[in-house]
Amino acid sequence: xxxxxxxxGEIHTDWRDQIIxxxxxxxxxxxxxxxxxxxxxxxxVAILGAEPDKFWHDRKGALLNAIRTRNGIxxxxxxxxxxxxxxxxxxxxxxxxYASAMGKALIILQxxxxxxxxxxxxxxxxxxxxxPREVAQILHYVLTGKLPx
Numbered sequence: 625x626x627x628x629x630x631x632x633g634e635i636h637t638d639w640r641d642q643i644i645x646x647x648x649x650x651x652x653x654x655x656x657x658x659x660x661x662x663x664x665x666x667x668x669v670a671i672l673g674a675e676p677d678k679f680w681h682d683r684k685g686a687l688l689n690a691i692r693t694r695n696g697i698x699x700x701x702x703x704x705x706x707x708x709x710x711x712x713x714x715x716x717x718x719x720x721x722y723a724s725a726m727g728k729a730l731i732i733l734q735x736x737x738x739x740x741x742x743x744x745x746x747x748x749x750x751x752x753x754x755x756p757r758e759v760a761q762i763l764h765y766v767l768t769g770k771l772p773x
Contacts, residue, residue, distance in 0.1 A: 627767065630700035630723075631656040632693070633716035634708030635664075639733065639756045643704070646760030650767050655696045657689060657715075664689055689715075697723050702766075704759055707734040707742060717745060724748035733759055 629652055631640045644654050658664045668675075668684025675681040693715075697703055703723035705716050723730045732749040733756065734742055746752045753759045761772045 626651045626653050627701040628653045628655060628699055629763065630654075630696045630703045631706070632697070632703060632719040632723075633706035633713050633733070635659040635661060636708060636710070639706055642756035643760050643763075646757060647763050650763065652763065652767075655700065657693055657696070693719060694722065697726060697728060700728055702729045702731065702763070704731045704733060705745075707732070707738050707745075709735055709737075720745045720748065731759055731762060 627650075629643075629647075631643065631654055635657070640654070640656060640659070658667070663670075665682070665685050667688045668686070669681050671688065672684055675684060697719065700723070703719070705720040705723070707713055707716055720730060720732065730749045731751045731753060732742065732746055733753045734746075736754065739746070751762055753762065764770065764772060
């Protein structure tokens with residue numbers, strides 16, 4: 625039976641590709657947000673029409689992206705949320721909270737310097753990992769019952 629993993633959060637590095645590659649031998653389906661930053665920002669106005677006010681421009685995009693995000697989290701067996709080094713990912717915090725409220729197995733991926741700021745988010749998670757490799761090892765262990773070699 626295929627498990628679905630939703631990969632949420634930071635979109636500026638290749639952490640998703642690292643996890644997907646490291647889990648290639650597992651029966652997993654990976655989903656996530658649109659990682660094309662421009663498409664994600666502009667989807668609302670591209671589909672529903674232009675907005676002269678940046679607030680409404682951004683809101684249209686956020687609402688369309690929320691459809692994808694909520695659906696992806698609801699369908700997921702495990703949700704991995706990455707908080708990156710350089711960027712504030714408010715959407716990642718929402719995704720972690722939503723996944724937790726839905727009772728989803730939640731793995732947080734973050735650098736140690738975020739520990740204090742994310743202590744409440746981390747408390748909702750079943751694991752806090754530091755690297756994509758650790759996330760892949762968690763998924764391997766959970767699905768196979770075998771420790772990494």
